[in-house]
Structure formats: structure tokens, C-alpha cells
Amino acid sequence: MSKFNIDNDAIRQLAELLDDTNLTEIEVAAGDNRIRVARQGTMVAAAPAVAPAAPAASAPAVAAPSDAASHxxxxxxxxxxxxxxxxxxxxAPFISIGASITEGQTLMxxxxxxxxxxxRAPKSGKxxxxxxxxxxxxxxDEPLVIIE
Structure with missing residues (x-):
């Protein structure tokens, strides 16, 4: 029988991060240990509506990730x-639109x-x-940038 230690402080920090960022779940792993904290109930149903935190900035971005995820x-x-x-x-930012990058370069x-x-960039490109x-x-697994 293996002993499983629960890091209550890590769980509290993850729960606070969920509150601070309005995310619905978060998971971290270190070696063989993995902690996942998720909200249940109405918060899960509200996941697509994360936009109310910043409606003007998120409105254009909501359409782009669905198309970009399959790119x-x-x-x-x-x-x-x-x-x-x-x-x-x-x-200065690490990258900008139109910038040429090399594999392994820090993007963000x-x-x-x-x-x-x-x-880091998985491949060279623009x-x-x-x-x-x-x-x-x-x-x-949310799309961050597109490299072509």
C-alpha cells in the first residue's frame, strides 16, 4: 500500500487561482504527482461565457480560437x-505579428x-x-499563436 500525501496548501493556491482568473479547472503535475481542481455546477455551464470578465477585448478573440485550434x-x-x-x-515583447522566429525561440x-x-516555438516560421x-x-490546450 503506497502512501499518498495531499498538499493542502497547493490545493488552496489552485482554488484561489481559479477564483482570481475565472477559470473552470486547473491541473498541475510534478513527477508522478498530479493535482486537479475543478468547479462543478453552474460554473461549468458558464465556461464558454468567460467573456464577461472583459467583454470588449474577448469578443473578437472568441471566434478566432475555434478556427485557430485546428490550424x-x-x-x-x-x-x-x-x-x-x-x-x-x-x-519589448518576445514576438509580434509578421516576425520571423526560429525553433526553440521564446514566444511568451x-x-x-x-x-x-x-x-518556446515548436518550429521556425513567421x-x-x-x-x-x-x-x-x-x-x-487553448491556441496562443499561429506560426506559418
């Missing part, structure tokens, strides 16, 4: 977190549980579309 050049989020396109406030950072994770919004939350 062969879509770079999708490997985690739940908040996207940042620059290494620090006021700094995703902050998850107070850790900034670089998202940035044709930036879908994610700087400083806004993203969910797992």
Missing part, C-alpha cells in the same frame, strides 16, 4: 495560467502558481496571428 501552425498552451508577451513590464511566458514558464491577450488567463 496546423497553432501553438497551444501546455498549461493553465496567465500569458505575458514580454519578460517584464515595459520591456505563462505564469502558473507564481512560476514563469517560457513557451508569426501570422497572436490569439492570446497579454496579461489574460489561458486554459490548457
Amino acid at each position: 496546423p501552425g497553432a501553438v497551444k498552451s501546455p498549461m493553465v495560467g496567465v500569458v505575458y508577451f514580454a519578460p517584464e513590464p515595459g520591456a 511566458l505563462i505564469e502558473a502558481m507564481k512560476t514563469f514558464n517560457p513557451i 508569426i501570422t496571428q497572436i490569439i492570446a491577450n497579454d496579461g489574460h488567463p489561458v486554459e490548457y
Whole structure:
């Protein structure tokens, strides 16, 4: 019988992150350990309506991700977190539309549980579309940018 330790502080932090970002679920993994926190009930039904947090900015982006998700050049989020396109406030962004990039180049950072994770280009190409919004939350497998 293996011993399973539950990290109550990590669960609380994930629950707070759900509240802060209006996400419906979050999952983190470290080695063989995995923690998933999800909301149930009416919050799940409201998942497509995350737009009320920022209606003007999200309205155009809502149509783009559904088309972009199936695009062969879509770079999708490997985690739940908040996207940042620059290494620090006021700094030049990592990418811009029309920029040529190389495989492995940092495209953006995703902050998850107070850790900034670089998202690197899976291939070389040109940035044709930036879908994610700087400083806004993203969910797992959500399209972030298109590289052609």
C-alpha cells in the first residue's frame, strides 16, 4: 500500500487561482504527482461565457480560437495560467505579428502558481496571428499563436 500525501496548501493556491482568473479547472503535475481542481455546477455551464470578465477585448478573440485550434501552425498552451508577451513590464515583447522566429525561440511566458514558464516555438516560421491577450488567463490546450 503506497502512501499518498495531499498538499493542502497547493490545493488552496489552485482554488484561489481559479477564483482570481475565472477559470473552470486547473491541473498541475510534478513527477508522478498530479493535482486537479475543478468547479462543478453552474460554473461549468458558464465556461464558454468567460467573456464577461472583459467583454470588449474577448469578443473578437472568441471566434478566432475555434478556427485557430485546428490550424496546423497553432501553438497551444501546455498549461493553465496567465500569458505575458514580454519578460517584464515595459520591456519589448518576445514576438509580434509578421516576425520571423526560429525553433526553440521564446514566444511568451505563462505564469502558473507564481512560476514563469517560457513557451518556446515548436518550429521556425513567421508569426501570422497572436490569439492570446497579454496579461489574460489561458486554459490548457487553448491556441496562443499561429506560426506559418
